[in-house]
Amino acid sequence: MTNNDQLIINKVLKGNTNAFSELINTYKDLVFSLAIKMTKNREEAEEISQDTFVKAYKNLSKFKGDSKFSTWLYRITYHTCLDALKKNKKHTNSFELNEITLNLIQTTDNALQTLERKERTKIMDKCLLQLPEEERSILWLFYYKELSLKEIIEVTSLSEANIKVKLHRGRKKLLTIVKDTFEPETIAHYGRK
Amino acid sequence: MGENKHIDELDAFTKKYVKEIKIDKTPTNFTSSVMDSIIAEKSSNALKSSALISKKAWFFIAASLVTVLFISFKNNKENAISFSKFDFSFLEKFQALNLFENISISKTVFYSVFFFGCMLLCQLVFLKKYFEKQLH
Numbered sequence: 357m358t359n360n361d362q363l364i365i366n367k368v369l370k371g372n373t374n375a376f377s378e379l380i381n382t383y384k385d386l387v388f389s390l391a392i393k394m395t396k397n398r399e400e401a402e403e404i405s406q407d408t409f410v411k412a413y414k415n416l417s418k419f420k421g422d423s424k425f426s427t428w429l430y431r432i433t434y435h436t437c438l439d440a441l442k443k444n445k446k447h448t449n450s451f452e453l454n455e456i457t458l459n460l461i462q463t464t465d466n467a468l469q470t471l472e473r474k475e476r477t478k479i480m481d482k483c484l485l486q487l488p489e490e491e492r493s494i495l496w497l498f499y500y501k502e503l504s505l506k507e508i509i510e511v512t513s514l515s516e517a518n519i520k521v522k523l524h525r526g527r528k529k530l531l532t533i534v535k536d537t538f539e540p541e542t543i544a545h546y547g548r549k
Numbered sequence: 550m551g552e553n554k555h556i557d558e559l560d561a562f563t564k565k566y567v568k569e570i571k572i573d574k575t576p577t578n579f580t581s582s583v584m585d586s587i588i589a590e591k592s593s594n595a596l597k598s599s600a601l602i603s604k605k606a607w608f609f610i611a612a613s614l615v616t617v618l619f620i621s622f623k624n625n626k627e628n629a630i631s632f633s634k635f636d637f638s639f640l641e642k643f644q645a646l647n648l649f650e651n652i653s654i655s656k657t658v659f660y661s662v663f664f665f666g667c668m669l670l671c672q673l674v675f676l677k678k679y680f681e682k683q684l685h
Contacts, residue, residue, distance in 0.1 A: 377581075377584050402575070405575065468566065
C-alpha cells in the first residue's frame, strides 16, 4: 500500500467522505476487471464493483494496513463475486483434461504468434472466460495482476496447496481451450514446423 | 510426476498471453455513481436513531415488573400499602420530619399508578416510530 493510500484513508476516517473518490479512481479498473473476469457479465461486474467500494467504505476502519489496500479490495471483490455467482447459480462447464505435451505448448504458441496482437488478445480473453470461475480468477490474479501466492491466499481464503492445484489446472485447461479454438489443421501445420 | 510435466513451459505460455489481455475499463460515470451510493448510505445512517431503551434496560424493567407483581400477589392479605412501614429514619439525620409517615395509599391506587407508568413506557416506542416517520 502506498503512503498516499494511507493518507486518503485517514482523511476519509476523519469524515472527509469525498476523499474516498480518489481511492475509487485509483482502483476502479482493477476491481472491475476482476469482477468481469469472474462474472463474465459487464452489468453484473459493474454492480459488484459498486458494492465492493460501498462495502470498503463502510468497513474502512477495519482495514489495518497489514496488507496492500488493493489486496484488501480484491478480497471484497472476490467474495462479493462468489456470493453473486452462488445466488445466480451459474455453473461452468467441466473440461476433459488431456495430457499436456511440450509439442502442444509449442504448436499453440506458434499458432498464436501468427495472429495480430489485437486478435490474439481477443481470443485469449474469450478462452480465459471459459475457465471455471475460481481457476479463472486465480489465474487472472496470478498472471495479470502479478499477485503472490500469499496475497492470493489472503484474497480467496483458500489454502496454498489448493491455489497451486487450481493454478496448474487452470493453465492446462486454458491451453486446451486455446488449442481448441484453432482448426486442427492449423495446429497440425505448426506442429510439423 | 506426470501432473507437473512441462510446468515451466506452461507457466511461461500462460504468463505471456494472459498479460497481453486488455484490462476492462469502468464506465465514465462510475466514480460519481459509487459516491452517490456512499453519500445516500451515509445520510440514511445519520437519520437512523438508536433505541431509547436498550435491550438490557428492557430486560431490567421486565424483571423488576415481574418481581414487584410476584411480591404484591404473595402478600395479598394486606389491604393497603402504608408508607409508615418504610424506614425513613435516616431522614432524621438531616433534621427533617418523616413526611411520608402518615401517608397511606390503597392497593388499587398503587396498581393504577404502576400500570400507568408501564403503559407510558410502552408508548415511548410508538412515539419514537412516529417521530422517525416524521423525520423521513
